[in-house]
Amino acid sequence: MTAAALFQSALASLPEIVVITGACILLILGQLVRRGQEYFLVWASVAIVLIAALATLILSSEVRPAYTGMFVADRFAVFFKFVFYLATILTFLLSRKYADIEGIGSSEYYVLLLFALSGMMIMASATDLLSIYVGLELMVLCTYVLTGFLRRERRSNEAALKYVILGAVSTGIFLYGVSLVYGLTGTTQLDGMAAAVTGDPLDPGLLLAVVFIVAGLVFKVGAVPFHMWLPDVYEGAPTTITAFMSVGPKAAGFAVILRVFLNPLVAASDVWIIVAVIAVVTMALGSFVALVQDNFKRLLAYSSIAHAGFALFGVVAGGADGIASVMLYLLIYSLMNLGIFATVIMMRNGNFSGEVIEDYSGFAKSRPGLALLMLLYLFSLAGIPPTAGFFAKFYVLVALVERGFVMLAVIAVLLSAVAAYFYIRIVMVIYMREPERTFDPALTPSVRATLAFTALGTIGIGLFPAWFLRLAQNSVFGG
């Protein structure tokens, strides 16, 4: 690699370099921070992400392939990176008070989040199965540790262990698929694969390889049949990490899925059926199992499975509109899901966990403002206009119908009616029950800021979706 090419590559991956360097520096500085000064860590982390965001924005003017075709900085990656920045910054803002209450105020927490962020960023930019793998592992290794961060709590340890074991298996499956691809086509680059697949689309070995890769990726977004870890891990992890995982890594998984499936394997048409079936089953399972949950975090875990299913419908639709619909969906989902998680996180105060849905009985009476926010997020998750959640679903449906998958669209809406039930059930508990105990939410300015931002996004994108839609449509790769 010549010096010029190396410089170009370094320039293309500048945001990743910023985040990783920043995380390393923070790791050292973290040892010097005295107790009670932890807010420094939050602001330093936020600053690192903001610098990375600035770098991304400056470099976003053109498509920059880098590292001999393993990495690309295109508008598609930029869009996803901004979703990640958003998720990470909001997680930082939510973390401070929560970390205090849970006693996890160590600097590693923030450093690991930053490393996870860099992993996700690499995933969004990766154009080679190996670089995808590097990003994927960087991301999940950090989330394994973060899941077990509540060292004193058994369910947190258990969740982490479960996550590590199942995650390792899924990684193995993914790698096996990669090795098969390499053996059959002689390349791991997505473009190279595309050429190979178009040449011989019916090679059963290749199909097997694709199935393995699908399995590995599907694990990360928590789609059926690799969803079993998700509720336990979501429940056991610190709530801030749950919020982060439900948004960031999920979006990263979708970024890879979109790249892998919509770029090279278009010719291998059988894959569509697999993805369609996964989408339907995922959404059905998420929606129906969520109906019977009493734990708020578990319910949101199943809701996130259901949402992954809905986003997969966008992948099934494919084409420019399909890709854009998934991207818009993930952006909107990030906002509303972080919003609802923020309300759960702030409930954690004193000896009050805020995890049982019944705890919220009559919440509207004691805290009308916060209850109204929850109402907004829940209706948005259910996809009721004029919230952003409606437009997200609407656009996925448009993409589906455009490609002629009307039956799939009908299935999708019927299942979202089921899903609406459990969101509305929470609204019912909040508004229509008598209060049983009083609340003292842990509202700090940064939590308030998060709530305000997510609420603004949820209602703002709902009322004025045009700009965001155009952004997603312009960020589709190859378009």
Add this chain to the structure above:
Amino acid sequence: MEFPLLSLIMFTPVAGAVVLMFLHSDDAVRWTALGVTVLDLALSIAMLASFDTTTHAMQFTETHPWVPALGITYALGIDGISALFVFLTALLGSICVLASWVAIDRKVKEFMVSLLTMQALMLGVFCALDLFLFYVFWEAMLIPMYLIIGVWGGEGRVYAALKFFLYTLAGSLLFLIGVIVLYFNGGETFDILALTAQDLPFPVQSWLFFAFLIAFAVKVPMVPVHTWLPDAHVQAPTAGSIILAGVLLKMGAYGFLRFSLPMLPEASVYYSTLMLSLSALAIVYGGLLALAQDDLKKLVAYSSISHMGFVTMGIFALNLRGLEGGILQMFNHGVTTGALFLFVGLIYERTHTRSIAEYGGLMKAAPVYTAFLALFTLSSMALPGTNSFIGELLVLSGGFAANLAVGAAAVLGALLGAAYLLGMYRKVALGPASVGARFKICDVNAREMAAILPLAVLVLWVGLYPKPFLGIIDVSVKHLLAQVHDKGSGP
């Protein structure tokens, strides 16, 4: 750029709701809400006054791009059919505020905000000229209505609210798919007028007809998807029932008029017999159920199902008298049944029971109340001289022209109506005063009178001199009918 009158009518309640949020005293909230709704009513009357009844073209139109990438616009406009319902919605808005003046005694501010939001959304549904915009209003109504029933309703409110929500949501979501299919088959536009001008192939029309039918039938509601209605009505507070009966049920029928008939004319003609039969079923079945009720509110709720059967029958008779009668009946049902729910609410506030068996002899204790109740009862059973007589007569003559058997069934339903309504009135108002002995009944006061009078005036006005009302819709209905018969002459 015309003066955006419709936006003004629509956003006045929204602005009012925002103002309410900053008020602290309950009385201030009530008076402000009343002021806002009366202002809105005045605006809608001004709209009617300058409405041109000689053209079927959309009037007071406004168009602004909203999501250009998908051809979605913020487009408003009304023809004669919508004009009538904009007025009705605005009128019932102020009546709802009056009806909840003392009935709602907790979280008054939140209630009035929901009520005003609801009003804005309902007005939006009738004004929207963009399918996407229409859907947003249509669906967003679920939120305030769910809260109105679920927070301020009766004992079983939570169940009723959830049932209402899920039924309507499931129906609407299929409508959404229909809308998207229509979008791709109709030249990738959400413009209602442009879509109306499209000529879709019959199989597409057929599918869309049923997708729409499910959504609209749930809202109307038609048998067999009517079961949410009695629950919702019984549990809802008085204002909620008035909104439900007065406006919400009209949305389904409005959907048929605005979408099914003009956009899917062939399918509408082809399936009209099916629709007529379902209507006849609703008329008779709703009547029989009403006959068996002891709960006053349930009785009126079931009578609604029966009366809405007349509306859909009129619409799918697909002739001029039927259509005009159906639309007039929509309006009449809003006035009369809205009033009946108001009366049920008034008596419930005084006695805290809705069981008909516990009433009796109200005539002595509350003569004014019973006198007006008589008027609305007679109107509900379509006695000559009242509004429903005109509507029902038109529907029946249209129905008979379309299908003899269906018309005969409707007559049977009308007889049933007379039976349960007269029975109800006898038990409530006449006979020995059983309630008076146990409850302190006072007659209607001035505030309640203010809510009753406009409705009473409308009952008699439409009953004795329906020409202005028919005049508003006449041209639009003729145009609609021409559209159906031009394009819908069989598959």
